[in-house]
Amino acid sequence: MNRVQLQGYLFVLITMCIWGGFTILSRLSAKWHIVAWDLTALRFAFAFLILMPILLYRRDYHFLFQKQSIVLALVGGIGYCLTVYSGFYFSPAAHAAIFLNGFIPVCTALAAWLIYKQPFDRHMWVSIGVISISLIVMTYLLLMNSRQPFGVGDVLFVLGAVCWGVFSVLLRESNMTAWQAMCSVAIWSAILYLPAYWLFIPKHLAEVDPLHIAIQTLFHGVLVVIVATICYVEAIKRLGAFQAGSIVTLAPFIAAVLAIPLLNEPVSPAIICGLIGIGIGALQPWRWLAYRRKQPI
Numbered sequence: 461m462n463r464v465q466l467q468g469y470l471f472v473l474i475t476m477c478i479w480g481g482f483t484i485l486s487r488l489s490a491k492w493h494i495v496a497w498d499l500t501a502l503r504f505a506f507a508f509l510i511l512m513p514i515l516l517y518r519r520d521y522h523f524l525f526q527k528q529s530i531v532l533a534l535v536g537g538i539g540y541c542l543t544v545y546s547g548f549y550f551s552p553a554a555h556a557a558i559f560l561n562g563f564i565p566v567c568t569a570l571a572a573w574l575i576y577k578q579p580f581d582r583h584m585w586v587s588i589g590v591i592s593i594s595l596i597v598m599t600y601l602l603l604m605n606s607r608q609p610f611g612v613g614d615v616l617f618v619l620g621a622v623c624w625g626v627f628s629v630l631l632r633e634s635n636m637t638a639w640q641a642m643c644s645v646a647i648w649s650a651i652l653y654l655p656a657y658w659l660f661i662p663k664h665l666a667e668v669d670p671l672h673i674a675i676q677t678l679f680h681g682v683l684v685v686i687v688a689t690i691c692y693v694e695a696i697k698r699l700g701a702f703q704a705g706s707i708v709t710l711a712p713f714i715a716a717v718l719a720i721p722l723l724n725e726p727v728s729p730a731i732i733c734g735l736i737g738i739g740i741g742a743l744q745p746w747r748w749l750a751y752r753r754k755q756p757i
Contacts, residue, residue, distance in 0.1 A: 468698030471691040476711040478688040483556055483715035485679050486548040487723060492672040496545035498665050499676060501657045503541060506681030508650035511643050521643075528634050529644035530652075536627030537649030544620040551613025553719035554731045558598075559617035561712040562591060562738030567625030575629055587741045594737025601730035638693040646685050713739045 489499050515521040523529060544560060551559075566588055572578040580588075602610070631641055657663075665673060692708065713735060719725045 464698050468695050471695035472699065472707050474691045475688050475695060475708050476714075478683050478691075479708060480711040480715035480718070481679065482684055482688075483553050483712050484719060484722065485676065486545060487553045487556070487719060487725075489545070489672075489676050490549040491723070492668060492676075493664065494668050494672065494676055495664055496542055496549060497657060497661045498663060498668075499545050499680065500538070500541040501654060502673065502677040503680040503685065504537065504646060504650040505654060506677050507646035507685040508654075510682065510686065511646050515643060515647075523636060523640045524644060524647060526636075526644075528630065528636065529640075530648050532627060532630060532634075532636075532641060533645045533648030533652065535623050535630065537645040538653050539623040540620055540627065541649075543616045543623060547613040547616035547620060549613070550611055551617065552725040553723065554716040554725060554727070554735060555614055556617055557712045557716035558731075558734040558738050559614045560621050561709070562734075562742045563618055563621035564624050564628075565742050565744070566591060567621045568628045569625075571622075571625040571629040575626070576633065583744055583747050586746065587744050589741075591738050591741035594734055594741065597737065598730045598734040601728070601733060638689060642685065642689045709743055 486499075494502075515524075544556075547560070548556060565584070569578075569580055569584045573580065599610075634641070636644065695708070716725075716735060720727050
């Protein structure tokens, strides 16, 4: 392993820790009674305070006036955060791994097909088949043991996957760099969301422990928005999009398993089946094996 690859795996490890922590901390915010509206405001307000002075100092803010900057913020910023954070308020972390992270590859492929008429490749058809079978088996097991197998949180996670899928496709087809996309999402989300939040949305931060507010603000406003994005891009530069992306995708599933003892999350044969099956469908290990065979010895 050369130095460049070692750096790439280090950036992957940092990204995995943050993305895995996103699952744990988002679920923990619900237990701390920080509602989705407040958490979204904290995330974008703090990121705005950090990024906007940097852009003004560098005089590098012209990309913010592009139409795609606003669209990316509405879909990948406000839409994604409100649906996902709300989902964690209703459902455990394992459900997020299944219905959010498991559906992101499928929703991305569907968005590419609907928006740009890009056909599914063979790997995506196999992935859809694996995910579909897993959902059928999981649904059957849940129906055998529960009258309400699915809830509002699961629907919100799927909507979050749709938002991220559309965001990924629009970003892929844009001419924006990772830095520009990150700044566009953070800054325009703050500009569009915070006034509406301040004027019309009930706030509950006065009822929350200040330490909990500080932890969530620093994590979501700095680590998730800024650090994870930069590390993920640097990992892709050194390892390639497929290799870096495949490894990082493991993070939410590992976090879902850790949430069981850490947050006393419920577990059942149905959830285990869903995690394994949809994890395989999302990670697409057959592509990894094909990738490894193509690499020179």
